[in-house]
Amino acid sequence: MKNKAYVPYFFIAPAVILFSVFMLYPILYSFVMSFQTSVGGIMEFNGIENYKRLFSDEIFLKALKNTFILLIIQVPIMIFLALVLANLLNSSILKFKGLFRVTFFLPAVTSLVAYSIIFSIMLMNDGVINQVLMSLGFGAIPWLSDPFWAKASLVLAITWRWCGYNMIIFLAALQNIPDQLYEAADIDGASRFRQFFSITIPQLKPVILFSAVLSTIGTLQLFDEPYTLTEGGPSDETLTIGMYLYQTGFRYFDFGYASTIAYVIVILVAIMTYFQFKIAGDSE
Template identity: 40%
Template structure:
């Protein structure tokens, strides 16, 4: 028996070895290496110069860092609740027994698997102040639409709207799976009691979806702190850094300004922000479970 267990353990280790090697080479080594580099001054060409906590001290004196940190929080606070509410309502609608429902589900999920380059091109055309569909639609109501992507006020809302639309189908699919796990007996009992649709939604659907909502919230918050492609492709962080976020500033600092040590320090600040928010969510996990 011991020989069999030893043999099985050896085979298990050998089968896991490629994955473990990949994890240490492509994840753990870069993570630990970045932590070391965050205490240095390095431009990828010369030798590393140890500067200790200087990069972290500079962060708190950097006006641009404070600006992009505020933009990141703004993006997260607006996009996460909006995306969750819209995807939940869409999932409730697509959970009905209607004709062509499979087509509708596939159509709403299509943006998730679409390239953000294509999405950015389409939405840049929609936001165009001269011939874009959005301003054309607003003109029907006598509203003179702004220059969305070149306005310091409207550029970030435009980025948020595009990102929510792009990721709507993913959260919708998660909520749809959660909805299909709720027993119909709850709704049948509510129908017998004469409950309205909104009563069933608030007192049956929402409470029983709380574990799903918790998962969607945590993943959405983590994703919102890591937003980059929408900003890079649509506005390049402008105008006047109105849409520049932490990951975008890290990218610029590392690969445009070649200040790898400073960029690594910002990356670890971002890591700790995401870690703290995630730990807070898990600490409050019991409050999410309503039943």
């Protein structure tokens, strides 16, 4: 009997070992590295100098600003569009629901690099979008070379990629809302608009919070789109924290400082998640 008590541990041992070697150890080691700097190719302890360096690093501060601009603009737009689409696709009068659901969800399973390259081709000065605009009598827009439009291009691309993903989450939650609530609202004479804000939104509150947290984490780690679409340009106007982390670690091989940036992202994620829970009024 005593030997049998250890049997479950043999089954979970491979997973625990793999997690420890490829997840736990790198996390702990990178935390140690955040307090080190390379001197002659040898990592030496330098206290909190890397963290102090962040506050005087203009490139990091610019990357932080760019990331928060994208976060503040893109995440609310995406969640709102996902909510609207989910509500429309949940309608009982809509035909071909399966087709529309698959169509809107397809971008979420598209390769990040592939779709970023396609968007970069479409948004070139002589790309498809500018050609359509010029054929309609409008001027060409410098999508990737102007600071404002470069950020707008990232918002457009990210929203296209992830809107359908959040829509599916909201759609699943909508189907769990009791029909009796809407029937009672109809009897009381509530309009569809009133039902949306008085029934749908409150019922979806935990799911909206979940999507907002996931979207916030994803935006703070944003790398693929700015790297492929704009390469952080023009003049670092679309440089994100994730992209600056990559450049610091794998272009300049300053792994100590890169580890510091990584843990700053972790701290930002924790802070943003905390405030989102507080704003949502969730006490758990």
